[in-house]
Amino acid sequence: MYSKKPTLFGYGKTTKAIAKLHGGGCTFYDDNTQEAYTDAENNQILPSSMFDPDKSTLEVMTPSFKPSHPLVKSAKHLLSEYDYILDTLEQKPYNIWISGTNGKTTTTQMLTHLLASRGAINGGNIGTPLAQLDPKAPIWILETSSFTLHYTHTASPNIYLLLPITPDHLDWHGTPEGYTADKLAPLLTMREGELALIPKGLTLPKTSAFIVEYDTNEFLEQYFYIDSSKLRFKGAFLQDAMLALAVTKVLYDEVDYDLMNSFIVEGHRQEEFRDASGRLWVNDSKATNLDATIQAVKVYGDKPLHLILGGDDKGVELNELFEAIIPYSPIIYTVGANEQKLLDLSSKFNLKAIKSSTIQNAVTQIDKLHNQNSVALLSPAAASLDQFTSYKHRGDTFMDSVRAL
Secondary structure (H helix, E strand, C coil): CCCCCCEEECCCHHHHHHHHHCCCCCEEEECCCCCCEECCCCCEEEEHHHCCHHHCCCEEECCCCCCCCHHHHHCCCEECHHHHHHCCCCCCCEEEEEECCCCHHHHHHHHHHHHHHHCEEEEECCCCCHHHCCCCCCEEEEECCHHHHHHCCCCCCCEEEECCCCCCCHHHHCCHHHHHHHHHHHHHCCCCCCEEEEECCCCCCCCCCEEEEECCHHHHHHHHCCCHHHCCCCCHHHHHHHHHHHHHHHHHCCCCHHHHHCCCCCCCCCEEEECCCCCEEEECCCCCCHHHHHHHHHHHCCCCEEEEECCECCCCCCHHHHHHHHHHCCEEEEECCCHHHHHHHHHHCCCCEEEEECHHHHHHHHHCCCCCCCEEEECCCCECCCCCCCHHHHHHHHHHHHHCC
């Protein structure tokens, strides 16, 4: 198993885990390396410019490398992490892949929670590289990014669960069509009898998989015999829970509402808390794309809404967001790199907007207008790295600012 040492692109968590499988002694090419050196595992770390494709017979890469990256373009034997790990396992665990624009982490965690007693473990984009997962575990539940799917051509899931998608990472994929094609790529390698749960309305490639196209929660209820009234979740979380239960229904004819309801959603996704005056604030910092924010506004928009938007929108067109939130008439507080774009769109769609620039300022401004009947929601519809180290850092800053009022 894993007998052939690959050349590794990018000195990151994924590639370091692969090197560790071989006891070190691998060669890395890394953009952040200026001079060659050897690390504690006897791996050689070289500048990317030193890569010679004629001297390499196998390459595995950090998933986030763009297709335009010089290493990607010059490699002749490039594999994704999934292809390298899954295609070399003598006995593969049962594979469930979960992807989508938002909600894939929560759904992966929910399904792992439901299947933990059956030995399921999770990894992939959720934090644990495949090289660190126990190959003897009976079930692998893999949160799978569009980046990984773009480079994966032979590995294949037994069940593929695709959550609803909206254009995202267009600075990486180039077009909405390219993004969608990568999300649907697993269908190309799936076999007869394998299940793919796919949002309705997409143009599907030819596949041998058994496809179930879903749209509403009502469809999921009827098709999989799930009673949503027995679930404590709401909004996007409700559909995440129903999709996780749909998988257990297919695999084991089992719908355990008590077990599902015992799942605790991680922080920074529609995380509710109250200030010293009892006013409701919601930390939805993990909403880094349009659909996540639209879903959050639908959940809380039945009350007067103070909505903090902004950050790095990754080149996505934002008209769709504003068209969706118009009926809820939120007051918008703009922050981050795309602040001027948000102010211009607010004017175009006749929504009140207040220029805040930072989350701390937004909290101070909201404090003057917020009351017991309104909701203050951080749901940025953008990435955080323009002002923060992560969405968690952004969410913590928001919560700390509220507590300091």
